[in-house]
Amino acid sequence: MASNGDNNASAKPPPEPSPLRKAKFFQANMRILVTGGAGFIGSHLVDRLMQNEKNEVIVVDNYFTGSKDNLKQWFGHPRFELIRHDVTETLLVEVDQIYHLACPASPIFYKYNPVKTIKTNVIGTLNMLGLAKRVGARILLTSTSEVYGDPLIHPQDESYWGNVNPIGVRSCYDEGKRVAETLMFDYHRQHGIEIRIARIFNTYGPRMNIDDGRVVSNFIAQAIRDEPLTVQLPGTQTRSFCYVSDMVDGLIRLMEGDNTGPINIGNPGEFTMLELAENVKELINPDVQIITVENTPDDPRQRKPDITKAKSLLGWEPTIKLSDGIPLMEDDFRSRLGISRKK
Ligand SMILES: NC(=O)c1ccc[n+]([C@@H]2O[C@H](COP(=O)([O-])OP(=O)(O)OC[C@H]3O[C@@H](n4cnc5c(N)ncnc54)[C@H](O)[C@@H]3O)[C@@H](O)[C@H]2O)c1
Numbered sequence: 199m200a201s202n203g204d205n206n207a208s209a210k211p212p213p214e215p216s217p218l219r220k221a222k223f224f225q226a227n228m229r230i231l232v233t234g235g236a237g238f239i240g241s242h243l244v245d246r247l248m249q250n251e252k253n254e255v256i257v258v259d260n261y262f263t264g265s266k267d268n269l270k271q272w273f274g275h276p277r278f279e280l281i282r283h284d285v286t287e288t289l290l291v292e293v294d295q296i297y298h299l300a301c302p303a304s305p306i307f308y309k310y311n312p313v314k315t316i317k318t319n320v321i322g323t324l325n326m327l328g329l330a331k332r333v334g335a336r337i338l339l340t341s342t343s344e345v346y347g348d349p350l351i352h353p354q355d356e357s358y359w360g361n362v363n364p365i366g367v368r369s370c371y372d373e374g375k376r377v378a379e380t381l382m383f384d385y386h387r388q389h390g391i392e393i394r395i396a397r398i399f400n401t402y403g404p405r406m407n408i409d410d411g412r413v414v415s416n417f418i419a420q421a422i423r424d425e426p427l428t429v430q431l432p433g434t435q436t437r438s439f440c441y442v443s444d445m446v447d448g449l450i451r452l453m454e455g456d457n458t459g460p461i462n463i464g465n466p467g468e469f470t471m472l473e474l475a476e477n478v479k480e481l482i483n484p485d486v487q488i489i490t491v492e493n494t495p496d497d498p499r500q501r502k503p504d505i506t507k508a509k510s511l512l513g514w515e516p517t518i519k520l521s522d523g524i525p526l527m528e529d530d531f532r533s534r535l536g537i538s539r540k541k
């Protein structure tokens with residue numbers, strides 16, 4: 199029985215897998231559904247899952263913030279399938295595992311249509327849990343450090359219940375993810391569904407949308423284009439940035455392990471936004487200007503994961519530090535923008 203280290207144990211055993219899974223003479227591949235698999239983290243996760251010849255990967259995505267381009271290397275592969283689908287509608291597929299990532303993640307995108315964002319988090323997660331229940335699949339939710347809101351304890355560990363504005367402009371996302379976590383645990387306790395919850399902290403890397411709006415992609419694109427780096431006030435707010443390959447490794451370990459979570463997955467290296475801008479300037483364009491601009495409401499003032507649980511329960515910790523990750527992302531952005539390094 200999976201555990202989260204406290205008393206949230208399921209009252210029921212998990213549902214039976216399909217008869218094919220138990221057939222004596224037939225060794226089926228593991229069928230894995232990745233919702234939001236055309237997005238930034240999802241497409242890197244798909245790449246990693248496809249490396250295992252025993253995996254068949256089905257991606258569903260509505261392409262709101264994702265792109266087919268992120269998956270083009272797998273088109274036509276016999277173990278890969280891509281379906282245009284919105285998770286707010288029911289989905290009928292036969293799978294063994296579900297990585298449920300579908301949800302816009304950048305604040306400018308999740309605030310664009312907040313009602314749709316909350317529907318994606320609530321109805322989308324309900325639909326995926328219903329699917330998991332019917333087919334007996336294990337399901338992993340990519341929750342977020344935003345469930346801690348503007349945290350009053352620092353660093354944040356998983357026992358902290360958070361400090362979240364329930365009626366603010368970010369609530370569609372952070373409250374949406376909190377309800378999604380609640381649904382996961384209710385399906386676990388009531389129906390015995392095998393669940394895994396990752397609380398992801400700010401992740402960056404190649405394939406982020408160039409105009410994604412998140413801070414690392416903004417600063418790198420600005421530095422490459424010779425535009426001022428826009429530090430939102432006060433600039434002393436902090437974030438902790440995890441490189442995407444480390445994130446994918448953590449998600450797979452969580453799915454394959456015995457713990458329900460929630461488990462923080464992130465890099466504890468903490469930076470103010472002014473420090474991040476200085477780092478990007480030094481690494482990419484020493485001549486670029488750094489300016490301050492207005493911030494948006496309810497911006498968390500500090501954020502840093504306590505990853506004690508990830509270390510002890512998953513044997514996971516990040517390996518790529520920010521100063522090594524930024525140049526890797528720079529290469530990808532330069533090739534997509536068609537701007538080479540200055541001689
Ligand atoms: N990147 C981060 O720093 C971070 C941090 C915390 C949590 N997360 C979570 O990880 C997941 C992936 O984030 P990302 O950074 O790759 O974002 P992303 O925006 O690049 O990817 C999200 C994907 O979901 C798809 N999608 C959105 N709504 C959908 C819907 N209703 N139906 C089907 N597909 C839909 C988008 O088209 C996109 O391909 C999200 O659940 C996000 O909340 C990310």
Ligand SMILES: O=C(O)[C@H]1O[C@H](OP(=O)(O)OP(=O)(O)OC[C@H]2O[C@@H](n3ccc(=O)[nH]c3=O)[C@H](O)[C@@H]2O)[C@H](O)[C@@H](O)[C@@H]1O
Nearest residue numbers: 303305342343344398399400412413416428429430435471
């Ligand atoms: O990791 C998380 O849990 C969450 O982090 C992000 O939220 P946020 O940290 O606010 O992400 P950004 O938009 O990248 O902002 C980070 C900081 O950079 C600042 N910023 C942003 C953009 C910019 O151009 N300049 C700038 O200084 C913001 O004010 C904020 O303080 C997104 O909500 C999600 O990707 C994710 O769920």
